[in-house]
Amino acid sequence: MDVDTRLAEDWVRAIAAAVEREHERLTELDSAIGDGDHGSNLRRGFAAVLVALDSPDSPDAPAPDGGPGALLTRTGSTLISKVGGASGPLYGKAFRAIGAALPPPGQPSADAAGLGEALAAGLRAVRDLGRAAPGDKTIVDAWTPALDAYREAVAAGAGLPEATAAAAGGAERGALDTVPLEARKGRASYLGPRSVGHQDPGATSTALLFRALAEATAAREAARGGSDNP
Amino acid sequence: MDVDTRLAEDWVRAIAAAVEREHERLTELDSAIGDGDHGSNLRRGFAAVLVALDSPDSPDAPAPDGGPGALLTRTGSTLISKVGGASGPLYGKAFRAIGAALPPPGQPSADAAGLGEALAAGLRAVRDLGRAAPGDKTIVDAWTPALDAYREAVAAGAGLPEATAAAAGGAERGALDTVPLEARKGRASYLGPRSVGHQDPGATSTALLFRALAEATAAREAARGGSDNP
Amino acid sequence: MKKLINDPETVLEDALAGVAAAHPELAVDVANRVITRAVRPAGPKVALVSGGGSGHEPLHGGFVGPGMLDAACPGEVFTSPVPDQMLAAAKAVDSGAGVVFVVKNYTGDVMNFELAAELAAEEGLEVRTVLVNDDVAVEDSTWTAGRRGTGATVLVEKIAGALAERGAPLDEVAALGERVNAASRSFAIALTAATVPAAGKPGFELAADEIEVGVGIHGEPGRRRERLRPARELAAEVVETILADHRLTAGDEVIALVNGLGGTPLMELYIVFGEVAARLAGHGITVARSLVGNYVTSLDMAGFSLTLTKADGPLLELWDAPVDTPALKRA
């Protein structure tokens, strides 16, 4: 199993479904230490991403034969165009970086290691733009352990399903681990010590994003009967 | 006993004391069907009246030998200058009319009948300026029965203490009788039927004013040993 | 009660001190409670004097300046000013051309201005009074206190002020003020009640989903209580209530004022204005000019009023004339 257009699309749709399901919780977390819009921001963004996927004539739609890279790049661009706030550019740039890191059509699609490089490019994009370090109570604090867990699994010989499941677990642990942190970036930083004791909304949505990746991969694997584990 | 400067001053001081004691109740009544300032309006006004009485050099002080008429006229002017709102001009004009109706210094001071004429002039002033009729839920609805009761008492041979006591009783009944009325003048009229069921603040302060007159007269009478009842 | 005040007893003095500090273009006589222009008009001109209870800021002090008022007399909160103030104001600004009192129709305001007009006449001033009574929420009859004066006051002061600035004589300025008032109707909806500082609590209580329809600007309750509805429906109700009373037909032009009552953010007022304009367009009525903002407030009350003034060429020309006051400026 490798990262084809169908898997990329399944992933994006799974994120959209998760955001639709969880937007109230995200907004609630953001109300506690931000400005109470993280859920609606992502919801607006992924709704637009779905519209683009479903209407191939729209200017936001990915090129039909652009492969998974183009689909994710386009997803990133749509997020940048529609979300606003801090999370829009961050996730937007991340998806664009992921997309750019995947092989173009015509070349063999990415395997587990290739996806790992793409996810690393996503994290680099977030850090370049937002200049947050681990421990600043941001998206970085979920993405970093997700990537670490993913790489560890791949190094131990895991395929996409296991590696993405490991990443989701890492992201979820990372999100939980933001609770005791004092925010140093984003709006929550204005609260200083008052930000302690709350889970970071962006780290939480990053966990949704990795869980969606694991789900999409697992569903795909199940459909294929788990035939070609490496 | 007749209406001398001392009695006029006692009356005004008794009103000021009553307003100081009852201003919260007046404001509360005015909150229900007006704009919640009747108590503070009168308090501001009578505080200024007291200052004028107590500092004979102030421009608002009554002329020292002007008699009760001048004292009450001056009181009316101070109310006009300090109260504002509806009650300021109404009570101001009323006291000016009462003062003007009392005999000037040099002439014999007013007896019970003379005070009755002065109180009638006060009511006329209120009605001329405010154009309210009995039943409109205003000052007029306390002043009218007060005057009726006063005149009846005088006609039945009462002196000042009895007649002013009767007037106070009449005013208090009149104030109570405003409860079922629908206001047709003043701010309360904007409420239409919603003004029903509340006692009119202005009628209530008019009752204080007549009760103060009765008290001042009774105190005077007591001090004099009730010597010269007619 | 949560307010940025020092003491409920001194709100007026303290606010006047702030106005004096903020506006060198105004002269604030704190003792007499009179606000005038710091620089007098060059030649003789009819002077416009207005006033009323405080708590409606920027009305009236915020409208003193070239092209609008010559003086304002602020009373205590929601309490008419006293005749002495109006007399002092009239004497301060009369240039021999006479004085127009712009009076909102409330019993207290009417009576105090009436006494002031008497006193001014005794002192030899020529005074005319323009009574503003635009609020269609109130039944108007000789047996009632009549319609309240609300949002139309801004239009009367602006348009009559422009004519006065051009040197028109006393009777013409007063007649125009009356014409603007007659061409104007207003209606207001409150989402919350106002809290008078001295009272310390809201004038009435509304549940979380209730609105008060047909309120005045003194914290008094309105015609009736209803459920909160979308802005579009509230705008429609306000427009229709005014049109039911006002002879406006397709092809007419209006000046529309969507006025915040003090506690409502501008964003919401723009939403309301958009709905009002759309509704009027549906009737074929053109919004020739408009104002959106806090002009005639009721302390911290949340809500809005709509004022529609039927306009024609000359009225619009005067509306467009230059004005330079703290709250209304036009080059």
Place this chain on the structure above:
Amino acid sequence: MKKLINDPETVLEDALAGVAAAHPELAVDVANRVITRAVRPAGPKVALVSGGGSGHEPLHGGFVGPGMLDAACPGEVFTSPVPDQMLAAAKAVDSGAGVVFVVKNYTGDVMNFELAAELAAEEGLEVRTVLVNDDVAVEDSTWTAGRRGTGATVLVEKIAGALAERGAPLDEVAALGERVNAASRSFAIALTAATVPAAGKPGFELAADEIEVGVGIHGEPGRRRERLRPARELAAEVVETILADHRLTAGDEVIALVNGLGGTPLMELYIVFGEVAARLAGHGITVARSLVGNYVTSLDMAGFSLTLTKADGPLLELWDAPVDTPALKRA
């Protein structure tokens, strides 16, 4: 939540429709969410573009017009606009002389404007960014998001806008904007929390006698919670907090903005302004110019902010220059 809205999801569109209907002097591109001047400046001039989350009205759309902004990009409520808006705005108003982005320092705004600047550069536009970060309530270091941009934005937009209108080149306009920002400090106190329409309830809860000291303009809580005190004491605290950070000494002149956060009546703002002016006078600091009113709001939040900008002759001259926008006008 009691608001004059149709639907929490459409507040921005609906408000823009109202702005479009109310201001023929503005061109509102509802699809792109860009507000520009209806009439373009005659010759080439540096264009000022600003933007940020909505809910701060009149900022920024209310400051579009001759002498101030060329375009504004309103985002969703309290959410930075997206780069597409800023790019569309920049392309719409660039006359070849370049574009200055005025950006309030919030992570989202900074990043979105950064992406927009990249895109604009790709399209051949010359762009400079002026970052406004005046809020002394926030600790400023490279390890934090830095000071927030609040009230000083109005001064930056006005003063840099005036210079741009005079034909100054891009780098000078940007440098002046930075100078105004560097000369400005702000601090805010809230009496109530703001309610974001989509959230439906206040961002934080305050007891009847509590205030939140050091709040931002996005409904976020502040530095600490205190008891409500008289306006005089609050004004003193705000002035002293700013002076502790700002090098102002006796003899200095300032432009002072006492800004309402949306739910506070003008009367209270004047009371605060009077106390601020008195306190500054006690330090020998002169208020050379002032603004009192709702300029940078936070939806329905009650409270105020104070901005002090150290001023000199040239700055004051540009402050006094003509401006003709919905929310700020000067002949």
